[in-house]
Amino acid sequence: MKAVSAKVTRALNLGSKVIAADNSGARIVKIVGVKRSGSKKGRQVPAKIADWVKVSVKEGRPDVKGKVFDAVVVRVKKPYRRLTGERICFTDNAVVLLKDEKGNPKGTQIKGPIAREVQERWKEVAKIASIVV
Numbered sequence: 370m371k372a373v374s375a376k377v378t379r380a381l382n383l384g385s386k387v388i389a390a391d392n393s394g395a396r397i398v399k400i401v402g403v404k405r406s407g408s409k410k411g412r413q414v415p416a417k418i419a420d421w422v423k424v425s426v427k428e429g430r431p432d433v434k435g436k437v438f439d440a441v442v443v444r445v446k447k448p449y450r451r452l453t454g455e456r457i458c459f460t461d462n463a464v465v466l467l468k469d470e471k472g473n474p475k476g477t478q479i480k481g482p483i484a485r486e487v488q489e490r491w492k493e494v495a496k497i498a499s500i501v502v
Contacts, residue, residue, distance in 0.1 A: 370405055370421070373486045379415035380447035381462060386427060390443055390463035390483075391476030391497075394430035398440065398464060401425050416442050418449060419490045424464060438475065440464040441491050443483040443498075457484065457502065465494050 381387065381400055389395040402423035406414040416422050424440045426433050443465050448458040459482070466475040472493050479494070482502045488495035495501060 371490050373417075373419050374489060375418075375449055375451045375457075375486055377417040377419075377449045377486065378447050379417045380445040380449075381416040381422075381442065383413050383415075385416075385462065387424075387442075387462040387464050389424075389426075389429070389440075389466060390481055391465045391474060391479050393466045393474075393476040394433040395426040395428070395438075395466060397428040398424040398426050398438075398466075400464075401437065404439070418442055418445050418484050419486045422464065424466070439467040439470070441467060441472070441487060441494055443479070443487050443494070444481065459484075467494075 385400045389398050400422050403414045403416045404421040408414045420442050425437050444459040444463040448456045468475040479498045482500035483498045488501050
């Protein structure tokens with residue numbers, strides 16, 4: 370996975386309930402794991418912007434509710450610093466569900482903005498975004 374060009378703060382713990390920002394049918398999801406975190410085995414690692422996470426759908430359409438999907442974190446409330454010196458934060462925490470291991474999104478559009486760090490790491494997700502901040 371490509372490195373993120375910012376000094377990103379880890380913001381979302383395991384068990385955090387976040388918004389699904391796409392039109393995949395899920396509305397509220399719970400983070401159950403962080404993939405490729407590079408940490409010691411058994412350690413719980415918080416997720417940051419543009420991380421690949423495992424989520425369980427808590428609210429949404431009946432066909433996706435209760436299922437586990439891969440997702441990408443696209444917005445976090447916690448401020449993080451870019452290398453230009455500016456600090457970025459959003460009004461909510463949000464993820465986009467993925468349909469396969471290659472990073473193709475399950476939905477066809479994303480509601481709200483996504484971070485530029487997501488665009489650098491996940492090109493397919495950024496293609497369906499309306500705004501990149």
